[in-house]
Amino acid sequence: MLSGFKKFLLRGNVLELAVAVIIGTAFNAIVQSLVKDVFAPLLAAIGGQPHFEKLVLKVGSGEIKYGVFLNAVFSFLIVAAVIYFFVITPYEKLTARFSSPEETTLRECPECLSEIPKAAVRCSHCTAQVAPLTEPTSETH
Structure with missing residues (x-):
């Protein structure tokens, strides 16, 4: 039973996942x-207020803290933009530069235009x- 657990821990997928979680956290x-x-701070310089926590809508004796929600939405949009422009776009350009075009093994049937093997x-x-x-x-001459 212990050897199975050891084998599970030393499996490549578990180690790769652990490394991915650690790198992702960092x-x-x-x-x-x-x-x-x-x-x-850049948004504060442009718009005047970087945080919206104080925005509250009073309903009866309760409060709807929509400012906290707005902060979360803006944080998400900024994080998504940072990930896209500083990680995804450069990664795609780098992989496109070093990847070779894939050779297709299919062709079109001249009758029905379906894909068939070459x-x-x-x-x-x-x-x-x-x-x-x-x-x-x-041919080499």
Whole structure:
């Protein structure tokens, strides 16, 4: 029983998940600091008030603290923008630069325009006979 638990803990998925959680937590601290210490003061300089906690709607004897909700919405939007513009966009550009175009193994059937394998001699959709595609050979002289 203990060996099964040891095997589970040493499995690659568990270790990768643990590393991802730790990195994610550290990254969250960076993003939260960026929002709180950089973007909130910029919003305060532009709009005059970076925090909306004091915005309250009195209903009878209760209070609806919609300012706290507004803070959460603005924080979410800022975090989403930071993630998109400073993580996702550069990552996509970097992977596009280093990735090679994938070679497709499919082609269109000339009869029904369904996708079929390049080497097919008969369409699996309409059963029409199709000429097999020959791969271009690179001959060296």
